[in-house]
Amino acid sequence: MPKTAAREPVGAITVRPMQAPPPAGDRRRRRLTDQLRAHAFLIGGLTCFALFSWYPAIRAVVIAFQEYTPGSDPEWVGVDNFTRVLDDPEFTAAWRNTLTFTLLALLIGFAIPFVLALVLNELRHAKAFFRIVVYLPVMIPPVVSALLWKWFYDPGAGLANEALRFLHLPTSNWSNGADTALISLVIVATWANMGGTVLIYLAALQSIPGELYEAAELDGANLLQRIRHVTIPQTRFVILMLMLLQIIATMQVFTEPFVITGGGPENATVTVLYLIYKYAFLYNDFGGACALSVMLLVFLGIFSAVYLRLTRSEGEETA
């Protein structure tokens, strides 16, 4: 490409001389090559999005209405996949477990990081230490955390029961008991993922202007009132966004039930995603797996739309 303009002298305040506009045909060709070049940069990324994001989303819906076995021609079967999946007793168990898991994760895994961040933000010493330590479990591969806790939950020599004995408390079956298995998995997931949430809250807390606390204190607000009227309103947007993200993430829980309990005991920890996996890879029923995927997709889609609608006004206030 030939150089079209020489460098302008440094410091000179000149208006760059306008070049004569190129003839119309030339300009159109120039615009076309610009476009071609722009799309050449885009093509690789777009192909990947098309193949592995957009197409699977459409395909899930299509296969949900087909009998699909890899290698042979798909057959349209209407809503058969949906009725079959709905009749499966595991379906109810999976949804109940997933929703309970999400609710428990919200109760345990949502309040604790906020309180921790609140306290950490007040500490003046060893800040870096706390940040590193709280984030350490996040860097441990989820499979390793799951195996680690499976070992802790061991009814015999497991650390969890040892700790209870040490505190003179009754021992528990943890992940091996039908009524305690789900909450045991929530504990693992919370332990493993809390670090990220704490750090995001800490960043949000640090962006609160100190004058607000000062003004509240001058008005006679005590500690709890300051939290209620300054901290929470100031971080509401972050709290609501993280809550949405956490609900969506925990609704897709898979690794912990797969590694620790294998869905048991008595289907107590089968989750929706686990059931999708089972339909596809154990029953070889891809139609059923896609029907389940579409249900999860629609459920989460409606949920986030409603959630965002309900919280939008609050987001606009604080954003």
Next chain:
Amino acid sequence: MSTRTLVSPAALARPRGKAVYWTVFTGILLLFTAAFLFPVYWMLTGAVKSPDEVARTPPTIVPEEWHLSGYTDAWELMQLPTHLWNTVVQAAGAWLFQIVLCTAAAYALSKLRPVFGKVILGGILATLMVPAQALVVPKYLTVADLGLLNDPLAIWLPAVANAFNLYLLKRFFDQIPRDVLEAAEIDGAGKLRILWSIVLPMSRPVLGVVSIFALVAVWQDFLWPLMVFSDTDKQPISVALVQLSQNIQLTVLIAAMVIASLPMVAMFLIFQRHIIAGISAGSTKG
């Protein structure tokens, strides 16, 4: 000087404030050590105990005898070198593909004004709303149709379809003033040259964040590699660990778990400043 927080510096300076502060500080210190450091310590030391000692009640806090055989057995019996190498290849490839293709796409969307650019960006951002795991089955079928099962490309190519990282890059490129790029263009630099010599050097911080996110994501993933690698020799360490965990001695398994965690933990300890800054920055802007 730190900024004013919930509790005023004056309240902290009072004797009662000081007492409360140090009590809370000690409590949190003990809590963090017990909750986050102790499990890691337990894993590290569990691997060096003898099989008898690790199953004993009450357990020993400090190992009585140190056996390194747990680690060496894990290394050999579980074929860890193969699985670690697979993981490294998968993570490195996913990183490279993501950096090259996402950067190019983000640059085009940010600076080259392609027709339908807005629509394309909208389509990319819409994938953020779709729960990713819910789509693994149709994604698996697509990968199977392309003949990519048991091929690292099954990890590399889908990794590029990461709307979050692409958007992060695009937002960063948006901040680079157009004048700078136009000046370079007048000097005769092509679009690729501008990307390489001007945009990329200016984007080091965001490239670092995206790189770390990309590496961590592949290293930590489980469901997707479990689906696409049925061939044991191709499996990354996360899948291999679960497959082999059934019939292996506990101390050997624990040693393998430690080995599987080391690369990411080491990376975190080295780059922790940048990683923590990245998490904090990514969140508050959102």
